[in-house]
Amino acid sequence: MIKKTQREIFTHIILILLVIILAFPVFFALVTSTLSFQESYQYPPKLTPGSQFIDNLKEAWSRINIGRLFFNSALISVVVAIVKTILALLAAFAYTHFKFPGQGLLFSLCMITQMLPLPVRIIPTYQLMAAFNWINTYYALMVPFFASTTGILLFRQFYLTVPRDLPDAARVDGASPIRYFLQILVPISKTNIAALFVIEFIFMWSQYLWPLIVTTTGEMRVIQIGIKMLLASEQIAPEWNVIMAATIIAMLPPLVVLLILRKSFVEGIAMQTAK
Amino acid sequence: MHEDRFPGHKFLPYLLIAPSIVVIFVFLIGPFGQSIYESFFVSTPFGTKTIYVGLRNYIRLFSSPDYLNSVVVTFKFAAFVIIIGLSISLAIAQLLNQKIRGMGFYQIFLIWTYALSPTVAGVIWASMFAPATGLIPYLVSKLFPGYTMNWMTNGQLALFIVAAAATWKMLGYNIVFFLAGLQNVPGEFLEAAQIDGASPWKTFWRITFPLLSPTTSFLLFVNTLYAFFQVFGLIDIMTHGGPGNATELLVYKLYRDGFIHINTGFASAQSFIIFSVISVVAIIQLRIVTRRAIYYR
Numbered sequence: 164m165i166k167k168t169q170r171e172i173f174t175h176i177i178l179i180l181l182v183i184i185l186a187f188p189v190f191f192a193l194v195t196s197t198l199s200f201q202e203s204y205q206y207p208p209k210l211t212p213g214s215q216f217i218d219n220l221k222e223a224w225s226r227i228n229i230g231r232l233f234f235n236s237a238l239i240s241v242v243v244a245i246v247k248t249i250l251a252l253l254a255a256f257a258y259t260h261f262k263f264p265g266q267g268l269l270f271s272l273c274m275i276t277q278m279l280p281l282p283v284r285i286i287p288t289y290q291l292m293a294a295f296n297w298i299n300t301y302y303a304l305m306v307p308f309f310a311s312t313t314g315i316l317l318f319r320q321f322y323l324t325v326p327r328d329l330p331d332a333a334r335v336d337g338a339s340p341i342r343y344f345l346q347i348l349v350p351i352s353k354t355n356i357a358a359l360f361v362i363e364f365i366f367m368w369s370q371y372l373w374p375l376i377v378t379t380t381g382e383m384r385v386i387q388i389g390i391k392m393l394l395a396s397e398q399i400a401p402e403w404n405v406i407m408a409a410t411i412i413a414m415l416p417p418l419v420v421l422l423i424l425r426k427s428f429v430e431g432i433a434m435q436t437a438k
Numbered sequence: 439m440h441e442d443r444f445p446g447h448k449f450l451p452y453l454l455i456a457p458s459i460v461v462i463f464v465f466l467i468g469p470f471g472q473s474i475y476e477s478f479f480v481s482t483p484f485g486t487k488t489i490y491v492g493l494r495n496y497i498r499l500f501s502s503p504d505y506l507n508s509v510v511v512t513f514k515f516a517a518f519v520i521i522i523g524l525s526i527s528l529a530i531a532q533l534l535n536q537k538i539r540g541m542g543f544y545q546i547f548l549i550w551t552y553a554l555s556p557t558v559a560g561v562i563w564a565s566m567f568a569p570a571t572g573l574i575p576y577l578v579s580k581l582f583p584g585y586t587m588n589w590m591t592n593g594q595l596a597l598f599i600v601a602a603a604a605t606w607k608m609l610g611y612n613i614v615f616f617l618a619g620l621q622n623v624p625g626e627f628l629e630a631a632q633i634d635g636a637s638p639w640k641t642f643w644r645i646t647f648p649l650l651s652p653t654t655s656f657l658l659f660v661n662t663l664y665a666f667f668q669v670f671g672l673i674d675i676m677t678h679g680g681p682g683n684a685t686e687l688l689v690y691k692l693y694r695d696g697f698i699h700i701n702t703g704f705a706s707a708q709s710f711i712i713f714s715v716i717s718v719v720a721i722i723q724l725r726i727v728t729r730r731a732i733y734y735r
Contacts, residue, residue, distance in 0.1 A: 185547070208571075282666075286476065
């Protein structure tokens with residue numbers, strides 16, 4: 164018994180050490196964001212927080228329009244995550260509840276998407292945006308991302324486990340497929356919807372290469388590019404305190420989304436992994 | 439595999455998948471085909487004329503030391519991110535996969551780095567490693583007096599640091615999936631092995647690891663995509679591919695050739711080569727997953 168307790172304490176110690184090591188870079192960023200410029204260049208480096216966070220943030224705000232960039236990032240992340248979820252729900256419903264000619268082929272087509280990440284088609288996709296006159300618009304930032312293989316697979320996996328009495332009962336009761344979908348299938352997919360929302364929100368919030376290419380003016384930039392702009396504007400010594408204040412703001416929304424939806428996210432992944 | 443649950447609705451399924459299919463055709467398959475096509479052309483400096491050149495873009499790529507350097511750098515980088523990243527994540531997940539108090543707490547605080555973007559990871563690591571003034575060079579100079587750590591002049595060191603930063607950011611994601619995979623390993627198998635007197639080490643490699651192979655191969659694929667493409671922001675923030683071209687990953691070279699030097703044919707050929715690599719990894723993943731399915735029946 165004593166041996167078991169000892170082992171448990173040992174596990175706790177290792178886990179706590181891991182938590183600290185993993186968190187250290189962000190802790191360091193947090194501290195830096197609260198220092199004055201002089202403090203941030205103190206030698207040896209300072210590891211205790213200062214009181215300049217608001218000033219640093221104001222400074223970052225005046226150099227790049229953080230409010231606007233933040234809004235752009237939030238807008239494209241929320242819209243893309245929602246649209247992707249809707250399209251994936253519809254497609255998964257079709258693939259699992261109907262039989263139709265060309266089904267296999269159309270399903271493979273969706274799966275191929277996984278192998279075509281942006282860089283393998285980047286130049287023509289950019290040319291397409293130019294042809295649509297979409298350069299420097301929200302359309303360019305959002306529409307090319309609307310298809311979601313991850314989502315289709317996630318919902319398909321789940322719908323294959325739904326007892327077949329459910330659609331049968333709905334049909335006997337005279338419910339249309341759409342009504343069955345909206346009133347039964349979507350509500351029981353809550354966990355998977357939340358999991359997909361987390362994945363897609365974080366994915367969009369992290370986008371960098373595509374926004375860099377398709378936006379040309381300050382007010383269409385996203386927050387990730389904002390960090391680059393802050394860093395690039397520096398001459399000799401980067402003002403890490405100012406940059407980190409902006410970085411802290413940039414990391415908050417996806418963290419909040421993950422923390423709020425963590426339970427559903429983890430459960431959704433577990434469902435997906437179980438075969 | 440399944441039956442038609444709503445017979446008599448002939449057009450509805452097509453209508454339901456239409457939005458996804460349209461997006462896939464217009465923004466993915468179409469441009470991908472166009473990209474292959476453009477890889478056989480070069481355009482004149484002002485883009486006024488394009489000339490068919492056959493395989494010349496590809497030949498030029500494979501005879502370019504810069505490009506071959508990018509290939510080597512990318513493979514080194516990806517190997518680090520995948521091998522080190524997956525090993526550490528699996529070890530942590532294994533540690534988490536037991537009944538101890540405070541599991542929820544540990545879970546949150548070990549997976550949260552997933553929510554950080556590569557750009558954020560890059561800027562934080564760049565500040566920690568800032569030559570002469572950063573925290574880590576300071577610690578290193580205390581531990582090894584006389585050695586100055588400067589990744590802006592040392593290419594190998596720079597590659598190591600960007601790879602470490604990229605790995606750190608991805609740990610959270612990998613842990614979530616490994617933990618889910620581990621929790622699906624049937625407990626009876628492990629108990630049976632224990633009763634038979636197998637050591638935990640042996641049990642892990644003989645039972646847990648093979649049963650985990652679908653998760654592992656999935657993560658292998660996702661991490662390959664990550665190491666090849668999604669780290670673009672991290673590289674752009676931290677090193678711009680430098681010093682020299684020590685950290686110029688394929689995706690970064692592609693961006694430079696396509697969008698800075700506006701050499702579309704050349705860049706399109708690079709796109710196709712990257713696609714080929716990804717396909718190989720995808721096929722490997724698929725084989726592992728299907729083999730496991732057969733073995734299970």
